[in-house]
Amino acid sequence: MRIIVTKDYEDMSKKAAAIIAAQVVSKPDCVLGLATGSTPIGTYKNLVKWYEEGTLDFSAVKTVNLDEYRGLPRDNDQSYYYFMHDHLFNHVNIDVANTNVPDGTNPDAEQEAERYEALIASYGGQDLQLLGIGHNGHIGFNEPSDSFDKITHCVDLQESTIEANKRFFATIDDVPKQAYTMGIGTIMKAKKILILANGEGKADIVAKAFFGPVTPQVPASILQFHPDVTVVVDEAAAAKLPR
Numbered sequence: 001m002r003i004i005v006t007k008d009y010e011d012m013s014k015k016a017a018a019i020i021a022a023q024v025v026s027k028p029d030c031v032l033g034l035a036t037g038s039t040p041i042g043t044y045k046n047l048v049k050w051y052e053e054g055t056l057d058f059s060a061v062k063t064v065n066l067d068e069y070r071g072l073p074r075d076n077d078q079s080y081y082y083f084m085h086d087h088l089f090n091h092v093n094i095d096v097a098n099t100n101v102p103d104g105t106n107p108d109a110e111q112e113a114e115r116y117e118a119l120i121a122s123y124g125g126q127d128l129q130l131l132g133i134g135h136n137g138h139i140g141f142n143e144p145s146d147s148f149d150k151i152t153h154c155v156d157l158q159e160s161t162i163e164a165n166k167r168f169f170a171t172i173d174d175v176p177k178q179a180y181t182m183g184i185g186t187i188m189k190a191k192k193i194l195i196l197a198n199g200e201g202k203a204d205i206v207a208k209a210f211f212g213p214v215t216p217q218v219p220a221s222i223l224q225f226h227p228d229v230t231v232v233v234d235e236a237a238a239a240k241l242p243r
């Protein structure tokens with residue numbers, strides 16, 4: 001595991017984007033596993049900038065996103081489909097047919113999870129998977145639990161997550177109660193993993209995930225067993241790492 005400590009969020013975003021850019025340059029038809037959340041927004045901004053400057057070409061890149069709410073249509077501005085188009089896909093020359101997010105509107109959850117897992121396998125898996133980390137150590141929607149979920153599945157969101165999300169919706173009834181997520185096994189099959197964290201609020205979980213015991217109670221801790229992980233954290237999120 002390589003740990004890169006950066007000055008601040010801007011610096012983290014630039015270095016993370018540089019790692020993704022290197023992947024795209026060295027394998028123009030690579031499969032990128034992508035993530036949503038506040039953490040990667042700056043990374044996507046840099047990728048868009050380098051595309052605009054002519055440094056990056058996404059025309060042959062394929063993408064698979066980590067997760068999506070169940071029940072939200074694509075045009076809902078809280079869907080992860082919407083987020084990805086808003087922050088990246090609409091601004092680079094990627095072929096939208098090569099971008100993939102679980103379909104939140106499929107009424108058959110089991111079929112959707114199976115379809116998504118098979119799709120990733122048909123691509124030969126992710127060359128590089130980008131991840132954020134939740135305050136509780138979750139990656140994707142793989143929340144702390146008694147075992148590691150292997151493949152793409154539908155999860156019931158925790159009450160605290162529903163409560164935290166309600167500010168984004170008109171009423172509590174509009175807040176999704178379930179989500180699709182790649183499993184821990186789906187994530188671990190990626191050839192390379194790039195995980196980002198910033199801000200002092202993430203300092204405890206970053207230390208726990210990468211220097212604590214490997215346990216499904218801290219889902220990101222499994223990454224200690226992956227052969228090619230790069231952790232890019234700003235100084236604030238690195239504050240509790242052993243020196």
Ligand code: PGA
Nearest residue numbers: 037038039040132133134
């Ligand atoms: P954040 O979310 O980037 O909004 O902090 C990270 C995550 O929950 O994976």
